[in-house]
Amino acid sequence: KAGVTQTPRYLIKTRGQQVTLSCSPISGHRSVSWYQQTPGQGLQFLFEYFSETQRNKGNFPGRFSGRQFSNSRSEMNVSTLELGDSALYLCASRLAIQETQYFGPGTRLLVL
Amino acid sequence: AQSVTQPDIHITVSEGASLELRCNYSYGATPYLFWYVQSPGQGLQLLLKYFSGDTLVQGIKGFEAEFKRSQSSFNLRKPSVHWSDAAEYFCAVGAQSNFGNEKLTFGTGTRLTIIP
Numbered sequence: 001k002a003g004v005t006q007t008p009r010y011l012i013k014t015r016g017q018q019v020t021l022s023c024s025p026i027s028g029h030r031s032v033s034w035y036q037q038t039p040g041q042g043l044q045f046l047f048e049y050f051s052e053t054q055r056n057k058g059n060f061p062g063r064f065s066g067r068q069f070s071n072s073r074s075e076m077n078v079s080t081l082e083l084g085d086s087a088l089y090l091c092a093s094r095l096a097i098q099e100t101q102y103f104g105p106g107t108r109l110l111v112l
Numbered sequence: 113a114q115s116v117t118q119p120d121i122h123i124t125v126s127e128g129a130s131l132e133l134r135c136n137y138s139y140g141a142t143p144y145l146f147w148y149v150q151s152p153g154q155g156l157q158l159l160l161k162y163f164s165g166d167t168l169v170q171g172i173k174g175f176e177a178e179f180k181r182s183q184s185s186f187n188l189r190k191p192s193v194h195w196s197d198a199a200e201y202f203c204a205v206g207a208q209s210n211f212g213n214e215k216l217t218f219g220t221g222t223r224l225t226i227i228p
Binding site: 004033035042043045048056058090092100101102103104105106108 | 146148153154155156157158161202215216217218219220221
């Protein structure tokens, strides 16, 4: 089975712009979670989608949003980018709630 | 709220030596526990997990971990490290959130360096 894929792998944006990241889960997985990884804050949970519904949310401002499509693919959007949004954004999928999460390679976002 | 502590930020081990990475968690009920490994520029790979049952868990790449409820610990061990084990290791706890679903909380990671 193919693993979790994320596109793009690298991205450079400037402050004030918005960005959309994409995640395709492992085939058959219905849950997709997003995490932000930075050197200062470590790995932080953003949100989780299951069957197109947001089921869980971390402590991030409203500039961070997401959605999930009927084929379980998910997108994450960050509006009005700030320098501090520079990070590795990781997506993880799992078959169902309380199953193991499998991570993709991440999208590295640099905000200038 | 649940939390995970990895007290060692960086560990250096000689190739062939044994390894133990420490992890302590805080959670009111029985947690789900995980160890993930991350190589530079890569995502996270699951090494092993504990949900219930036998407290000594075997994982991939020769790693094992032991769940000790009395010490709130889930330390990762390997009897003999290889140069390819150099990476960052994350311990995580999965616990019920306010939304009724389980989410992962990660420790800050331990960076492992292997010397010849």
